[in-house]
Amino acid sequence: MSEPPGASPALVLDGLTKSFRDTRAVDDAHLTVPPGSFFGLVGPNGAGKTTALSMAVGLLRPDSGHARVFGADVWTDPVAAKQALGVLPDGLSLPERLTGRELLTYLGRLRGLDAATIDQRSAELLTVLDLDDAGRTLVVDYSAGMRKKIGLAAALLHAPSLLVLDEPFEAVDPVSATTIRTILQRFAAGGGAVVLSSHVMTVVEQLCDHVGVMSAGRVVAQGTLDDVRGQTTLDDAFVRLVGARTGGSEGLSWLASSSD
Numbered sequence: 008m009s010e011p012p013g014a015s016p017a018l019v020l021d022g023l024t025k026s027f028r029d030t031r032a033v034d035d036a037h038l039t040v041p042p043g044s045f046f047g048l049v050g051p052n053g054a055g056k057t058t059a060l061s062m063a064v065g066l067l068r069p070d071s072g073h074a075r076v077f078g079a080d081v082w083t084d085p086v087a088a089k090q091a092l093g094v095l096p097d098g099l100s101l102p103e104r105l106t107g108r109e110l111l112t113y114l115g116r117l118r119g120l121d122a123a124t125i126d127q128r129s130a131e132l133l134t135v136l137d138l139d140d141a142g143r144t145l146v147v148d149y150s151a152g153m154r155k156k157i158g159l160a161a162a163l164l165h166a167p168s169l170l171v172l173d174e175p176f177e178a179v180d181p182v183s184a185t186t187i188r189t190i191l192q193r194f195a196a197g198g199g200a201v202v203l204s205s206h207v208m209t210v211v212e213q214l215c216d217h218v219g220v221m222s223a224g225r226v227v228a229q230g231t232l233d234d235v236r237g238q239t240t241l242d243d244a245f246v247r248l249v250g251a252r253t254g255g256s257e258g259l260s261w262l263a264s265s266s267d
């Protein structure tokens with residue numbers, strides 16, 4: 008790992024706020040991810056998860072508030088923060104005219120890794136993620152799931168201490184999802200902290216030991232999985248915390264097939 012976690016939390020969001028024109032996407036968000044934890048961030052569509060995670064990793068500047076990675080402020084001490092960080096952002100944009108292997112080599116060089124380390128880690132990551140053939144294919148020709156997997160390989164290459172993954176299982180087939188889970192569990196077992204966002208409560212319940220729930224830009228609950236879900240399932244706790252919306256399906260009578 009690039010930085011010993013020490014006693015500082017892996018990630019702290021301290022009053023993060025971000026507006027897009029009239030939309031307050033993230034509103035005074037406070038969140039603490041303990042070192043060594045596997046943290047699931049959940050919330051309904053538009054709750055502000057992607058915006059919060061983008062600010063947490065230095066991809067989007069907040070209007071106010073701070074984000075700290077193992078005590079290093081992401082905006083005022085970016086080198087220290089980013090050395091410890093591996094990031095799989097939403098809608099990852101990649102250099103399209105490189106092969107998967109070239110991409111990892113390029114990113115490894117940017118991270119200051121030596122050639123032998125890059126070669127060895129790239130080969131292992133491509134094999135484990137079942138991307139051996141894709142390693143010789145241009146990224147422009149990748150499927151959505153392959154892009155997710157090469158993005159994860161890129162996030163892991165420099166052996167970070169904190170992984171921040173936005174929807175890592177989206178568009179990924181079940182076999183690859185199992186592989187990704189195994190990799191993340193191995194990473195966490197080795198002392199790394201993981202923060203991932205997901206809409207799939209069963210995934211979060213199976214993988215995560217800590218959970219944060221966002222609703223309308225705010226963090227409305229956080230803590231251990233057991234604290235947040237109480238005696239219920241995470242699904243039930245989620246609906247209770249963010250408010251059940253029935254959607255008024257009565258209004259869709261025209262969807263009922265009619266034979267007249």
Ligand SMILES: Nc1ncnc2c1ncn2[C@@H]1O[C@H](COP(=O)(O)OP(=O)(O)OP(=O)(O)O)[C@@H](O)[C@H]1O
Binds near residue numbers: 052054
């Ligand atoms: N670049 C942007 N410009 C304008 N509005 C934005 C932008 N990015 C996000 N928003 C708005 O901010 C709010 C939060 O969006 P965000 O993508 O962070 O939510 P989310 O919880 O990640 O949603 P989902 O689960 O659907 O991915 C939404 O109302 C969204 O429309």
